[in-house]
Amino acid sequence: MARAVFLVFFGLAGFGILISLGTWQIQRLSWKQDVLAEIDSRISAEPASLPMTPDPEADKYMPVMVSGTMSDAELHVLVSVKHVGPGYRIIALFQTDDGRLILLDRGFVATEDKTATRLTGHMTVVGNLHWPDEIDSYTPEPDVAGNTWFARDVPRMAAALGTEPVLLIARSVSDPDITPLPVDTVGIPNDHLQYAITWFSLALIWAAMTTYFLWRTRAKPESRGQ
Structure with missing residues (x-):
């Protein structure tokens, strides 16, 4: 009897914990969906002018329109695009009409086009400010001599292009x-x-195992009585 009571208590406690963890994740899912919706809305908003002192937190994803001169000075970030394959992001130096120098991620080119001649000169570009978090302990050091980077390291790239x-x-x-x-x-x-x-699957498994052990506990005395 005592063993059955212990199994019931232990089973209900474990089931409750697993259900609560699953419920918490559902709440987190709702929160994350709201966050993503807010980011999507921010990304697709009407572009504004480049802020005087952009903030990596407050201005992240901010849509911006700039006019100025596209330089041929550029850095190449090794990437792979789904359904396309490997290539490079072209990070160019862009000088705005009011004389500011910023980095511009122009987009993707195939590996063989790394050193191709690209359009430069005066143009207007619409995009979003971003400070990507792409660097971890496994990120190789950039090959500066070969102009091959393995992540968009904004401070370091800015220093490289001035x-x-x-x-x-x-x-x-x-x-x-x-x-x-x-x-x-x-x-x-x-x-x-x-x-x-x-978590919900584990809760069901936990409940099934608890039921099974209770059945085994009850079945043993009955088998002895026979």
Whole structure:
């Protein structure tokens, strides 16, 4: 009897904890969806002028329109695009009409087009400010001599090209041979539904195992009585 009471208590406690974890993940899912919707709305808003002192937190994803001169000074970031393959992001030096120097992510070119001649000169570009967090302990050091970078390190790239630590990611075409890779929320992880399903599945398994052990506990005395 005591063993059965313990199994019931232990089973209910474990089931309750697993259900609460699954419920928490559902709440997190709702919160994350609201965050992503807010970011999507911010990304697609009407473009404004480049702020005088862009803030990496407050101005992240801010849509901006700039006019100025596209330089041929550029850095190449190794990337791979789904359904396309490997290539490079072209990070160019852009001088605005009021004399400011910023980084401009023009978009993607195939590997063989790394050193191709690109359109430069005066143009207007629409994009979104961004300070990507792409560097971890596994990120290789850039090959400065070969002009190959493995992440968009905004401060370091700005130092290399002599610009403000500001990166504008183009969503308009600045060259027909460059495919823009605009900012979006696709790369922002949202795994809370999978986590919720995992916790609820474990709760069902826990309940089934508890039921099984209770049945075994009850079945043993009955078998002895026979």
